[in-house]
Amino acid sequence: xxxxxxxxxxxxxxxxxxxxxxxxxxxxxxxxxxxxxxxxxxxxxxxxxxxxxxxxxxxxxxxxxxxxxxxxxxxxxxxxxxxxxxxxxxxxxxxxxxxxxxxxxxxxxxxxxxxxxxxxxxxxxxxxxxxxxxxxxxxxxxxxxxxxxxxxxxxxxxxxxxxxxxxxxxxxxxxxxxxxxxxxxxxxxxxxxxxxxxxxxxxxxxxxxxxxxxxxxxxxxxxxxxxxxxxxxxxxxxxxxxxxxxxxxxxxxxxxxxxxxxxxxxxxxxxxxxxxxxxxxxxxxxxxxxxxxxxxxxxxxxxxxxxxxxxxxxxxxxxxxxxxxxxxxxxxxxxxxxxxxxxxxxxxxxxxxxxxxxxxxxxxxxxxxxxxxxxxxxxxxxxxxxxxxxxxxxxxxxxxxxxxxxxxxxxxxxxxxxxxxxxxxxxxxxxxxxxxxxxxxxxxxxxxxxxxxxxxxxxxxxxxxxxxxxxxxxxxxxxxxxxxxxxxxxxxxxxxxxxxxxxxxxxxxxxxxxxxxxxxxxxxxxxxxxxxxxxxxxxxxxxxxxxxxxxxxxxxxxxxxxxxxxxxxxxxxxxxxxxxxxxxxxxxxxxxxxxxxxxxxxxxxxxxxx
Numbered sequence: 001x002x003x004x005x006x007x008x009x010x011x012x013x014x015x016x017x018x019x020x021x022x023x024x025x026x027x028x029x030x031x032x033x034x035x036x037x038x039x040x041x042x043x044x045x046x047x048x049x050x051x052x053x054x055x056x057x058x059x060x061x062x063x064x065x066x067x068x069x070x071x072x073x074x075x076x077x078x079x080x081x082x083x084x085x086x087x088x089x090x091x092x093x094x095x096x097x098x099x100x101x102x103x104x105x106x107x108x109x110x111x112x113x114x115x116x117x118x119x120x121x122x123x124x125x126x127x128x129x130x131x132x133x134x135x136x137x138x139x140x141x142x143x144x145x146x147x148x149x150x151x152x153x154x155x156x157x158x159x160x161x162x163x164x165x166x167x168x169x170x171x172x173x174x175x176x177x178x179x180x181x182x183x184x185x186x187x188x189x190x191x192x193x194x195x196x197x198x199x200x201x202x203x204x205x206x207x208x209x210x211x212x213x214x215x216x217x218x219x220x221x222x223x224x225x226x227x228x229x230x231x232x233x234x235x236x237x238x239x240x241x242x243x244x245x246x247x248x249x250x251x252x253x254x255x256x257x258x259x260x261x262x263x264x265x266x267x268x269x270x271x272x273x274x275x276x277x278x279x280x281x282x283x284x285x286x287x288x289x290x291x292x293x294x295x296x297x298x299x300x301x302x303x304x305x306x307x308x309x310x311x312x313x314x315x316x317x318x319x320x321x322x323x324x325x326x327x328x329x330x331x332x333x334x335x336x337x338x339x340x341x342x343x344x345x346x347x348x349x350x351x352x353x354x355x356x357x358x359x360x361x362x363x364x365x366x367x368x369x370x371x372x373x374x375x376x377x378x379x380x381x382x383x384x385x386x387x388x389x390x391x392x393x394x395x396x397x398x399x400x401x402x403x404x405x406x407x408x409x410x411x412x413x414x415x416x417x418x419x420x421x422x423x424x425x426x427x428x429x430x431x432x433x434x435x436x437x438x439x440x441x442x443x444x445x446x447x448x449x450x451x452x453x454x455x456x457x458x459x460x461x462x463x464x465x466x467x468x469x470x471x472x473x474x475x476x477x478x479x480x481x482x483x484x485x486x487x488x489x490x491x492x493x494x495x496x497x498x499x500x501x502x503x504x505x506x507x508x509x510x511x512x513x514x515x516x517x518x519x520x521x522x523x524x525x526x527x528x529x530x531x532x533x534x535x536x537x538x539x540x541x542x543x544x545x546x547x548x549x550x551x552x553x554x555x556x557x558x559x560x561x562x563x564x565x566x567x568x569x570x571x572x573x574x575x576x577x578x579x580x581x582x583x584x585x586x587x588x589x590x591x592x593x594x595x596x597x598x599x600x601x602x603x604x605x606x607x608x609x610x
Contacts, residue, residue, distance in 0.1 A: 032062035043072045048079035053089075057096065064100045067109035074116060087124060093117045098137070105141060111150050115157055128165045134158045139181075146185055152194040156201075175202055190219040196232040204239070209386065212236055217393060220407075224397060230406040237390060237414070239383070254320070260491040262517040264329040267299055269487050273318040285324060294326030300487075300513045320487055321513065379417050387414050405435045416450045419457050425450040448478035452485055459492070470494035470520070480506040486513040494520040498546070502526040504534055511538040520544040524567070531556050532573065536563070547571065557589030568605040575603065 039059055042052050053076045056069050063069075073093070081089040097114045104110050121130060138155040141148060159174045179202060185195040199207075213236060219229040254274040260267045266285070281296040298319035324330065379387065394411040401407065412428035429447035433440040452473050459471045471492045473481070479501040489495075492514055497507070507523060515538045528535075528550040535547070536559055546567040553572035568574055577585040583595055586607075599606045 028062065032059065035059045035062065036066070039069065039072065043068075043075075048076045050080060052076055053080065060096075060100065064104040064110060065107040070109050070113040074113070077120075084124075086120070090117050090121050090124075094121075101141065105145060105148055106150050108150065111154050115154065118158075118161070122161065122165070128162055131158050131162050131165070142185070146189055146192055147194055149194045152198060156198065172203075172206070175206055178202060179206055186215070186219075191223065191226050191228055193228040193231070196228050200232060200235045209236055213386075213390070220397065224401045224404040224407060227406060230410060233390075233410065234413070237383075237387060258488075260517070261330060262491060265516070266324040266330045267490060267516065268296065268322045268324060269490060270320045270322070273320045274322075275318045283324060285326070285330065292326050292328055292330065294324050296322045297325050299323040299516070320483070321490060379419075384418065387418055390414060391418075403435060405432055408432055408435065412446070412450070416453060419454070424454070426454075444477065445479075448476045449482055449485070451476045452478065452481065456485060456489055459489075468493065470496050472496050473500070474522075475499040477501060479503060481510055483509075483513070486510060490514060491517050493517060496522045497526065498522045498524040500526050502528065504528050504530040507535055508538060511535065511542075515540045515542070518542055522546045524548040524550070526550055528552055530554060532568075533557060533559070536561060539563075555589050559590045560592065564609045566607040568607075570603050571605075574600075574605045577605070 035055065036059060039052070039056055053073065056073050056076070060066070060069055077086060077089050077093070080086075094114070094117055097110060097117065100110055101114075118131065118134060135155065135158055138151055138158065141151045142155075145151070159178070163174060178198060182195045182199040182202075185192055186199075213233075216229055216233045216236070219226065220233070223229075254270040254272040256268055257271050258269050260269065275298075276296070283294055283296050285292045285294065298317045298321075300319055300321040391411065391414050394407050394414070397407050398404065398411065408428050408431055412425045412432070415423045415428065416425035426447045429443050429450060432443040433447075436443070455472050455476075459469070462469060471489060471494065474496045475498070477500060480503075481497075486509070490513060495510075495514065495518060497510070502510075502523060503526075507526070507528060511518070511521075518539065519541060521539070521542060521544065523535075524546045525548075528547055529552065532547070532552050532555040535545070536542075539545070539561065541562060543562055544565040545563060546565075548567045548569035548571070550571050552568070553576060555573055555577075578600070582598070582600055586593055586595065586598065593607065594609065597607055597609045599608075
C-alpha cells in the first residue's frame, strides 16, 4: 500500500471512474494517438508550417506533458517566425502556456518552453518589464501551490535574467526582494521546502543568525516532525552562504590546515582538494635556520584505492595532501609561503580559478608535541557558543518530544562537531537506528564516523603531550574511513583497525594517505578478500601487519619491502601456501625471507623477523 502522507501532506484518494467516464477516456486516447502519429510523421519529414503549428496546439490539449510536441513547436517558430514576424507567434505562445500551466503546473517541459519563449522575446528587443510581469505570474501560481518547486525554479531564472538585463541596478535589490518574498511565504506556511531553500541561497550578510534561529525555533516547537525546517536549521549552523548576490556555489577555496613532518619530509594538508593549473607550484619554507626553497607536489591522489579512475594526463592531479620537495632536509617548524597558487579542484568546471592558499605556521613534528588542530575536528570559536545554545534548545525539545528523529539527529551532529568529553554522539546515532529503521544503515555509518572522530581527538590530545601511542579505531563497525579523518590522522605510526567491516579497496585508501608514516597496522577480523600484495604495495614503511581472521586467498608477490612481522592466521591463503609447499611458496613471494622466522601450525601462520 502507498503511504497516506508525502512530505507531511496527506495524499488525495484516487477517484473511481464510472463506466461512461472510462469509455470517454478511451475514445479521447484513440483520437489523441492518431493525432500524435500524424504530428510525429510531419516532424520526421521536417514540415514547418502554420498548419502544423495549429495541430500541435490541438494535440497539446490531449497531453500538455508531451515534450516532443513542445520541441516541434520551437522548430516551427524558428523556421516560420523569423524576425519581427515571429513576435505575434511568441506572444501567442505565452498566452497558450499560461492556459496550459493551469492544467500542468508541474510539468518540466512546459516551464522549459516558457523560458525559451521569454529568451526569444528578450533577444528580439523586449524590455525588463516583460520579465517583471513574469514574476507576478510566478507569485500567482505560488499562491495556488506554494511548494511548486518548478515555479520556484522558474522565478529564480527570471531574477537571474533581470540581473543580466539591468546590471546597473543596485546589486542587492533582488536579494532583498527575495528576502521579503520568502518571509511572506514562510509566515503563510512554514512547511515549505522551496521557500527555506531559496532563503538559504541568499548571502548570509542579509540574514541575522539569531533572528533566523528564533524563527526556526518557533516552527520546530510548533511541528517538530516537519523536515523542511530542520534542513534550514542545519544550514544556519553550518555558517550559511558566504557568496555574493547571484554568485553560484562552488567548492570552498582550499586552505592549509596543518603540516606534518615525517623523517625530514614535510607534508602540507589542505581543507579541500586542490591542483596546480600550470603544473608547478614554487614555495619557500622559513625556519629558524633560514629559508628553504622548493616546490609543492601532490602526495596522496584520491582514487588510487577504491576508485581506480584518475584524471587524464591533460588534467592537473588533485590532492588534499602535498609534499614540500627540496634538495635539503627539513628539520624544524616554520612558515610556508607560496610563490604560485593552487586552484580549486572542481570537476564540473572547465576553467578552475587559481586560489592562493593560506598556510599555517609551526608544522606538527610527530612526537614533538607542537600545537595542532585539523579543520575536520575543529569548530571555529565564533560558532561554538551558537552551537552550545542550540544544543540546549534541542535538549529542551527532546524532553517533550523524545521520539523526534530530526531533533536527535541535530543533537548528534552538534555533539560530534563540538567534541564534548561529557557527551557522546554515538548514543544518539544508535537511537536513530531504532527510531528510523529504513535509514538504519546511514545512521550506523554516522555512528562509526563519530566514534572514529572521538578516538582521533583523544589520540591528538595525547600526541600534543608527547605520548604517541596507537590510534584505536577497533570495533567501530565501519566499512571505510572518511577521507578527512585520514588526512587529519596523517603522521600516525600505529593504527588499529581490527574488528571492523573494511574491504581491501577501503584499506588501500587508508594506506595511500597514511602510508608515508605508518609503521604498524592491525587489520585483523575484517572481511578483507583478494590479493595480499594489494595491501603491501602502498605500505611504504610498514613494519608490522596483522590481517589474521580475514578472507585473503591470494598473494601474487614478490615482496621486497621493510616488513618485519606478518600475521596471516585463519586466512584461506594459509591453506593455499601449505598446498604449494610452504617454504617454496614463501620464498617465491618474499625472496629475502628467512624461513626460520616463520611459525606455522594448521591454519596459523606468523612471520617475525629478528
